[in-house]
Amino acid sequence: MSILLDSTTRVIVQGITGREGQYHTRNMIAAGTNIVGGTTPGKGGQTVEGAPVFDTVSQAKAATDANASCIFVPPAGAADAIAEAATNGIELIVCITEGIPVIDMTRAMLVVREHGARLIGPNCPGMCAPGKGKIGIIPYQIFTPGPVGFISRSGTLTYEVVSLLTEAGIGQSTCIGIGGDPIIGSTFVDYLKLFENDPDTQAVVMCGEIGGSDEEDAAEYIKTMSKPVVAFVSGRTAPPGKRMGHAGAIISGNTGTAQGKVAALQAANVPVADTIFDIPGLVKKVL
Incomplete structure (x- = not known):
């Protein structure tokens, strides 16, 4: 048994069409993670590693019933991405982004707490449940x-x-x-x-x-x-x-x-x- 992540966890990737988002989506899938979609504003309708891309978390949630998210969004927009995930009912949010302004994170945490979400990070490698999958950039093979x-x-x-x-x-x-x-x-x-x-x-x-x-x-x-x-x-x-x-x-x-x-x-x-x-x-x- 693991905590927070297992084979039933349905994960979306915010920022999935970026270089880091695509690379680590591929690695998460290889580790067994159930990636059900991703988001990038303006890129809805595309696919990345077979996962459908949506413009917003609201659309992704409605289409996939995701309950977890991995965030690969640049620092200027990462706090908004956290708040967007929490507002739309994502229960587990993993934010990899480093360098988010403190005032932005202060505001994002108010939203996370208001909606009862769990946030790992930011500025973190994510998490891994060996044999079940990973969310983030952790090298699964170790x-x-x-x-x-x-x-x-x-x-x-x-x-x-x-x-x-x-x-x-x-x-x-x-x-x-x-x-x-x-x-x-x-x-x-x-x-x-x-x-x-x-x-x-x-x-x-x-x-x-x-x-x-x-x-x-x-x-x-x-x-x-x-x-x-x-x-x-x-x-x-x-x-x-x-x-x-x-x-x-x-x-x-x-x-x-x-x-x-x-x-x-x-x-x-x-x-x-x-x-x-x-x-x-x-x-x-x-x-």
């Missing part, structure tokens, strides 16, 4: 089905750690890259709750990084979980006040430091890996 849930703020860390788990013979139930922007749709806690209630997830790996308080919030929730969690926090050598990669990776005073996050996780009895190469061994111990 995954293998198994009992470990995976959540990360970093796309690159997602690829690296999942590859290490697979090489160690540890399969994954669902993997989610939540995104590295200051404003994202869902947090570590949101997915920890889903994994806690998923009967086929036996343990969770959580990869955090400097900036914000998401990892500290997760540590508090983990204290209530019945399933073990293994963690890693990147950016331990980052100087205060400097942005390291992601827009949300900013340390302000004593807030958002790697050391503070590690301490909070350890206080919740979470094994914290010193390097990503230690993660498979720690997972085997908790399993």
Whole structure:
């Protein structure tokens, strides 16, 4: 079993006719994802990889009964694309776009919450349910089905750690890259709750990084979980006040430091890996 995505999920791609939209639509289909259509204003009536193209999400929803969307729309229009999906009843929205203005995302999140949608991202690699499909740009070939849930703020860390788990013979139930922007749709806690209630997830790996308080919030929730969690926090050598990669990776005073996050996780009895190469061994111990 997986969370959020399975063979019954009906996915549309917003921005399907663009270069990235076409390329990743092809890869999602190859991974087994049920792509039922896509949208690009003014391109309705075309097809991409056999999927019909519509001008609007409203048209796509009416024709395909889609319940999930993957967004490949440039930053200037991506927040509007998120709001359009939520307004038209799309339950799961995965936004890959990086560089969306914060004020635009603030407005989009009001719409997402108003309509009860779940947003993964923006500035994320998406998600994968090994054996069932993927939504986003995650390289599907590194995954293998198994009992470990995976959540990360970093796309690159997602690829690296999942590859290490697979090489160690540890399969994954669902993997989610939540995104590295200051404003994202869902947090570590949101997915920890889903994994806690998923009967086929036996343990969770959580990869955090400097900036914000998401990892500290997760540590508090983990204290209530019945399933073990293994963690890693990147950016331990980052100087205060400097942005390291992601827009949300900013340390302000004593807030958002790697050391503070590690301490909070350890206080919740979470094994914290010193390097990503230690993660498979720690997972085997908790399993």
